[in-house]
Amino acid sequence: MIQEVSGVPAAEVTSEKSIVDDLDVDSLSMVEIGIALEDRLGVQIAEDRLREISTINDLVDHIDHSLNGR
Amino acid sequence: MGILSGKHLLVSGVLTKSSIAFHVAGLAQEQGADVTLTAYPRVSLVERLARLLPRPAAVIPLDVTDPESLAGLAERVGRHTGTLDGVLHSIAYAPPAALGGNFPGTGWPDVAATLHASTYSLHGLVTAVLPLLRSPGGSVVGLDFDASVAWPEYDWMGVAKSGLESCARYLAFYLGAQGIRVNLVAAGPLRTMAASNISRDGDGAGDFAALWHRRAPLGWDETNADPVARACVALFSDWFPATTGEIVHVDGGAHAVG
Numbered sequence: 001m002i003q004e005v006s007g008v009p010a011a012e013v014t015s016e017k018s019i020v021d022d023l024d025v026d027s028l029s030m031v032e033i034g035i036a037l038e039d040r041l042g043v044q045i046a047e048d049r050l051r052e053i054s055t056i057n058d059l060v061d062h063i064d065h066s067l068n069g070r
Numbered sequence: 071m072g073i074l075s076g077k078h079l080l081v082s083g084v085l086t087k088s089s090i091a092f093h094v095a096g097l098a099q100e101q102g103a104d105v106t107l108t109a110y111p112r113v114s115l116v117e118r119l120a121r122l123l124p125r126p127a128a129v130i131p132l133d134v135t136d137p138e139s140l141a142g143l144a145e146r147v148g149r150h151t152g153t154l155d156g157v158l159h160s161i162a163y164a165p166p167a168a169l170g171g172n173f174p175g176t177g178w179p180d181v182a183a184t185l186h187a188s189t190y191s192l193h194g195l196v197t198a199v200l201p202l203l204r205s206p207g208g209s210v211v212g213l214d215f216d217a218s219v220a221w222p223e224y225d226w227m228g229v230a231k232s233g234l235e236s237c238a239r240y241l242a243f244y245l246g247a248q249g250i251r252v253n254l255v256a257a258g259p260l261r262t263m264a265a266s267n268i269s270r271d272g273d274g275a276g277d278f279a280a281l282w283h284r285r286a287p288l289g290w291d292e293t294n295a296d297p298v299a300r301a302c303v304a305l306f307s308d309w310f311p312a313t314t315g316e317i318v319h320v321d322g323g324a325h326a327v328g
């Protein structure tokens with residue numbers, strides 16, 4: 001999905017990488033990733049939380065959290 | 071039956087779920103309107119957001135600072151609807167150098183970019199779709215932030231909003247003969263992407279909100295865009311038939327008190 005939104009090849013998306021710095025995904029793409037997650041998985045990420053997410057690990061944690069919290 | 075049933079609106083300014091325009095689009099649909107969204111800078115993002123609205127909405131690209139994009143707008147909108155009953159202008163942009171306390175040092179290129187996207191764009195958007203706007207009965211609504219005083223850090227965006235207020239009055243003057251109304255909604259501070267860019271610490275909406283909590287007689291919730299969306303929907307409806315060139319303050323009353 002990150003590949004689809006940002007054009008970064010899926011192989012480069014590894015868990016400890018920083019989404020914004022290493023993968024060069026801008027803040028608008030982060031917004032789009034957030035909406036795509038909501039669209040596909042029904043996971044809601046508030047926009048101010050999105051700013052706190054920096055690595056793929058953070059993102060996965062967050063998704064885990066929301067899926068388990070339901 | 072909603073107050074907008076049978077109407078077709080063109081809504082600009084959807085960028086995130088907190089965009090004022092996203093709330094206007096959703097509420098307008100609930101009130102029966104058909105909605106077409108314009109997208110900037112990225113169509114795919116707005117298409118995803120459109121899927122989160124109560125009903126489907128067409129999405130067409132539009133950069134209000136690009137004359138070619140404006141020139142092709144009526145034709146692209148025309149593919150989805152024959153006439154437009156309303157247009158929402160919910161667009162503002164200022165480069166970082168034009169905001170956040172740098173007012174005395176801002177150079178013309180940054181000021182020009184601010185005025186182009188935030189002031190002249192009302193004229194650009196309205197004239198671009200004028201051939202489609204219902205005459206009489208069309209309604210243009212724009213989003214304003216009270217420009218009667220100077221605000222900390224709002225800087226050249228404040229100047230742009232003064233210009234927007236005047237531009238809306240002139241459009242009201244020139245389009246009145248065609249029965250087209252032009253009004254602004256001056257909103258209190260809301261947490262959106264545009265608001266987070268105002269101050270250097272990224273909390274422009276927070277600073278303004280603190281002011282509003284102290285001053286607004288009705289109180290103010292900077293996380294709730296619904297009151298602003300309702301005013302926009304009301305202005306698109308047939309319930310303000312003799313109102314044009316007006317600025318409706320949806321700010322908890324903050325503008326009225328010292």
Ligand SMILES: NC(=O)c1ccc[n+]([C@@H]2O[C@H](COP(=O)([O-])OP(=O)(O)OC[C@H]3O[C@@H](n4cnc5c(N)ncnc54)[C@H](O)[C@@H]3O)[C@@H](O)[C@H]2O)c1
Pocket residue numbers: 082083084085086088089090091109110111132133134135159160161162163187213214215256257258259260261262263264265275
């Ligand atoms: N958030 C507030 O506190 C507040 C208060 C009063 C008024 N407003 C006004 O409301 C309007 C919408 O802002 P928002 O707060 O919803 O933030 P937002 O960031 O969600 O919306 C700003 C919109 O402007 C659009 N835009 C910028 N440059 C553009 C261009 N060249 N072509 C086309 N579109 C362009 C963006 O795509 C975005 O959709 C703005 O006019 C803003 O000044 C906001």
